[in-house]
Amino acid sequence: MPPSTGHVRTVTEAYLARHPDERASLTMLFDVLAGTDDPTSRKTLPAHVTCSAIVINGERDVLHILHKASGKLLAPGGHNEPSDQRLRDAALRELHEEAGIPPSAVVPLVGHEDIPLDIDVHAIDANPSKNEPAHHHVDFRWAFQLVTDQAVTLQEEEVDGYQWRPFATTSSPTVRAKLAQLTSSLPQPDHQEDAVAATTARQTAAQRRRHIAVIPCRWGASRFPGKPLALLGDKPLLWHVHQRCLEAKRLDGAIVATDDERIEAACRELGIDCIRTGEHLTGTDRVAEVAERLPADGYINVQGDEPFISPTAIDDVSEALLYTPPGTLAVNAYTELVNVGAVLDHNVVKVVVTAGGEAMMFSRQPIPYPKGDRPKYLRQLGLYGFAGEALQRFRQLQQGPLERAEGVEMLRFVEHGHAVQMVPVVDDGVAVDTPEDLARVERLFDQYGRSARTRGTDRGITSSGTRARSPESSRYPF
Structure with a gap:
């Protein structure tokens, strides 16, 4: 019975x-x-x-x-x-x-x-x-x-x-x-084995994971060498980003992708899945190599310098990836910029979006120029979603003059006439581009409590202290 x-x-x-x-x-x-x-x-x-x-x-x-x-x-x-x-x-x-x-x-x-x-x-x-x-x-x-x-x-x-x-x-x-x-x-x-090498070796074509987060990390950032291992609290930046990915509900795992042995060793010590890649021009090229070696239906590229990235925003991109229109090769999260300093900051990438929600142009300059009405400025988060075949197409395309000039990798798709669907999300996360940014993030970390950042229980608490939520426009009826 x-x-x-x-x-x-x-x-x-x-x-x-x-x-x-x-x-x-x-x-x-x-x-x-x-x-x-x-x-x-x-x-x-x-x-x-x-x-x-x-x-x-x-x-x-x-x-x-x-x-x-x-x-x-x-x-x-x-x-x-x-x-x-x-x-x-x-x-x-x-x-x-x-x-x-x-x-x-x-x-x-x-x-x-x-x-x-x-x-x-x-x-x-x-x-x-x-x-x-x-x-x-x-x-x-x-x-x-x-x-x-x-x-x-x-x-x-x-x-x-x-x-x-x-x-x-x-x-x-x-x-x-x-x-x-x-x-x-x-x-x-x-x-003791390299946990990532063992995990990767166990993967087969039949063992597909639905959507996984890939966190590309490199040592040699010109403005902040060694940034992924810079400490926030008692853990490196990449650990905090990895925790936010694990809090996302729609993902089947998260993995760091790096070409640096120091980052790989740190991941091993922290129990974080890591895959060693070759050298690449951009983080998306690195994610594309991961896609060749780790089968999944979709890959969410999460920047390794956003320790407060909202897990809800990651889920929004994962959901949007399921409903991309034909011909769309990527989805890309964005938020509205309300801070004038951020609009003028060249480290913050701005995007102009068409009426259909596709990216028209990315730039580090404030776009559009406010000659007439005061425009609404939008920040692209660098939170991307791709299918595996889109990543392979990305690697096949040559860098164009706009991508080389701006240093914004999504311009590669735009310059070659491929659609990038922009996804509105709620996220007030702070990117760490310089040591000064890290000092600012440390103040936020202390102000809103280390425990909320390290317990892994609060989903989507942003740097402004508010709980992230999905906007009505993020249901993606494309």
Whole structure:
């Protein structure tokens, strides 16, 4: 018989004894438990219980399965069946069915034999083909250690690939946070490897990731050499940018791309995925090399010098990339400039946008010139989205005179007649172009609290102290 309501309640209360601050977030679960329907049945709406298996291998990587239905990388898991007497049994069965890993190949994480690592409530879209309305899953996530050298054998009907991913890039932010707390108590890897090289080597054409953030970083910036490793608080700039990417909800991971061994070594120490590239003219050329080696449906280029970039803005670009019109090779985020100093600052790239939302011109000069009416000035954030084929087209194009003069890489598409769709977002982030900019960012960092920047819990808190949100115009009905 399936897990009883009493069993679900007992497990939940044991979990909340460890995480009392999460009780309010599980109100929907308690509403289900107060009813008369089976809380584990998929027919129980508007919410029911599911179970997942968080499997950790000897290198402290977490197994992720690419599900065909959602196109997302998730832990193996799903609905309970009548044969599952306990919630943990459901997680083990799903692990075996989806990944071919038998229960005998894993053991519960110490201290989590009867208590899940995480309980998460997430929305599920309506599925007309199954006559299922929109509802919620209350997912009990059980943690296991892989104890045998067990190959992953996929259930081809429902899943399309898999990855072993480091703790820092685990797809679920709540699981990621709890794993970080357990790091010191987990067994150490048998040998130390370059985590990025291992991750990259495990990628195959079948193991596509939907959208990933790529953070191009180079050492030799003329105005600020070594900028990616300049400290903000007690962490380098690239770490803060990487954290903002991990907070984005639509991405399946984030990776630093660099040609510098010092940046690569720092990423290894911080547990950040990194890929070593050749030397390139621009960051987008570097992202294009990553696209050749790391399969994904889309790549979000996030500048490595914006520690306060809004995760919501990153999600907006990812969403816009799904709806690009035919012939459009890139999407590019922009915000309105209200500060006169920023309008005049040559480090701030301005953009003029057509009535159809496409980029007409980029410049470091204030454009358009205010001869008649006072214009609205727009700043391009350098937050780009591309499909892989668009990146390869970018590398095939020659730099034109405008790109060489302005030093703005998106002009390469514009000069060759390719559309760049501009995406309005809410983001007050501050780019660090010079040591003076870093000093200004440090003041903001201290003013609005280091904890809000390092906990990874507040999505899109901007440098102005406001919470970023998606504007009405960011739904992209192109």
